[in-house]
Amino acid sequence: MNHLSDVSLLGASPWWRPNPGTCLVIQGGRPLVGTYGVSGAKNAVLPLMVSALLTPRPVVLDNVPAILDVAVLSNLLQRLGADLTWSTGRTGRALTVCAERIHPRQIDRDLVARMRASVLLLGALLARCGEASLPLPGGDAIGLRGIDFHIAGLRAMGAEVEVNGGLIHATAPYGLCGAEIVLPQPSVGATENLLLAAVLAKGQTIIRNAAREPEITDLAQCLTMMGAAITGIGSDVLIIQGGRELAGADYTVMPDRIELGTIACAAAVTDGEVLLRHAHAELLGTARPAFAAAGVVLEDVRDGVIARRSPAGLTGIDIQTRPYPGFATDLQSPAMAMLATAAGASAITETIFEQRFRHVDELRKMGADITVLGTTAHVRGVDRLAGARVMATDVRAAAALVLAGLGAKGDTVLDGLDHLDRGYDGMAEKLVACGAVITRDKIG
Ligand code: EPU
Numbered sequence: 001m002n003h004l005s006d007v008s009l010l011g012a013s014p015w016w017r018p019n020p021g022t023c024l025v026i027q028g029g030r031p032l033v034g035t036y037g038v039s040g041a042k043n044a045v046l047p048l049m050v051s052a053l054l055t056p057r058p059v060v061l062d063n064v065p066a067i068l069d070v071a072v073l074s075n076l077l078q079r080l081g082a083d084l085t086w087s088t089g090r091t092g093r094a095l096t097v098c099a100e101r102i103h104p105r106q107i108d109r110d111l112v113a114r115m116r117a118s119v120l121l122l123g124a125l126l127a128r129c130g131e132a133s134l135p136l137p138g139g140d141a142i143g144l145r146g147i148d149f150h151i152a153g154l155r156a157m158g159a160e161v162e163v164n165g166g167l168i169h170a171t172a173p174y175g176l177c178g179a180e181i182v183l184p185q186p187s188v189g190a191t192e193n194l195l196l197a198a199v200l201a202k203g204q205t206i207i208r209n210a211a212r213e214p215e216i217t218d219l220a221q222c223l224t225m226m227g228a229a230i231t232g233i234g235s236d237v238l239i240i241q242g243g244r245e246l247a248g249a250d251y252t253v254m255p256d257r258i259e260l261g262t263i264a265c266a267a268a269v270t271d272g273e274v275l276l277r278h279a280h281a282e283l284l285g286t287a288r289p290a291f292a293a294a295g296v297v298l299e300d301v302r303d304g305v306i307a308r309r310s311p312a313g314l315t316g317i318d319i320q321t322r323p324y325p326g327f328a329t330d331l332q333s334p335a336m337a338m339l340a341t342a343a344g345a346s347a348i349t350e351t352i353f354e355q356r357f358r359h360v361d362e363l364r365k366m367g368a369d370i371t372v373l374g375t376t377a378h379v380r381g382v383d384r385l386a387g388a389r390v391m392a393t394d395v396r397a398a399a400a401l402v403l404a405g406l407g408a409k410g411d412t413v414l415d416g417l418d419h420l421d422r423g424y425d426g427m428a429e430k431l432v433a434c435g436a437v438i439t440r441d442k443i444g
Pocket of ligand 1: 043148185211329395
């Protein structure tokens, strides 16, 4: 990802501090010990911010993470005509979005092209304004990531959608109408987009084979607080009685379960003990028993989870990524970085995205023994990784390489920090507070 214009981001997110031209230097081998505050979830806050476009009333979001994706989306919402105000909330940084008037044509193509979640603007703008026009969304280079399910669902609700020259143009001159939609596979983004559209559409919408990720539940709960009528929340059939005018809401963004799982693995790899505050282990779905089998002990306590390595040490396990509650694809690369030094072999199969093994070459540079055959990475645990210069290729790969560096012997230099900044609020600083030695250096 190229560096975004700092000036254009600062207006909408005064807290944003870009670090162009820097890398992280991680001195490995220190146990992580202390308290790590888990931030609000990236993949929950983005759809929640978009939901504010559905009402002219203010929507207050608490526990908003200070990440690049939030800065980019803030900027997009502001350009669409929303007023954004930042304040100190109950749990963290709070954002008030007031979309009293919206200008659906004012989309910044450059910004949209950089962030996959911007496709959610399609459903919300169509529902609120009857039209939306945006470039095909960008995001991490981890697979094809089509938006055909989104488009088919919106068409079923009466939208006219054209895709031409990399641009999506959608209109619903007579408004959207409820429909029964069966998703070919449980897509997180399509479920969210259709949910956003359905709450303002006339009549009943049923989304079958809906994704069940907790971030979708967060969105549905916020929409309910705004006055939407949604049943089946948390299940794979969502039933929405649409057409009600929505009010504002005051909603706290859920904790980031991917940050939780990643730092739990880091505590285990470094043989430390970390209290992960503001999160609970149940959020991990089946990753929880998988981690337990690998030797990551997770103990729920008041206001958090304590993570440490089992006295028996880390052992190889087999993992298949699956939609929630299955093992999250976003935890696949951190898990691989951990299993690279577990005793025995692991087979990690990626079933969601086609190109999500780009961290493998980087882990190999650090001495990991990993062979990829088709969609499965075969990992043979080595005693210890060695520090190396590595490049983050997507947001989760960045976190995986931080984790690998924490456990490695010697210094790891991590480039591609935009990726880390996209999804993690102050991860390096929070790790330093737990005893890690991490500095930022100029790339040279
Ligand atoms: N798919 C299609 N057509 C569609 C929609 C999806 O073919 O219209 C395919 C995708 O190509 C992919 C699969 O379905 O192979 C699943 O995609 P999904 O729509 O569920 O993913 P997404 O909405 O694009 C969100 C998260 C991802 C996370 C996935 C899976 C956000 C902003 N992104 O993506 O997060 O990996 O769900 O859980 O919520 C990340 O945070 O690093 C990240 C990539």
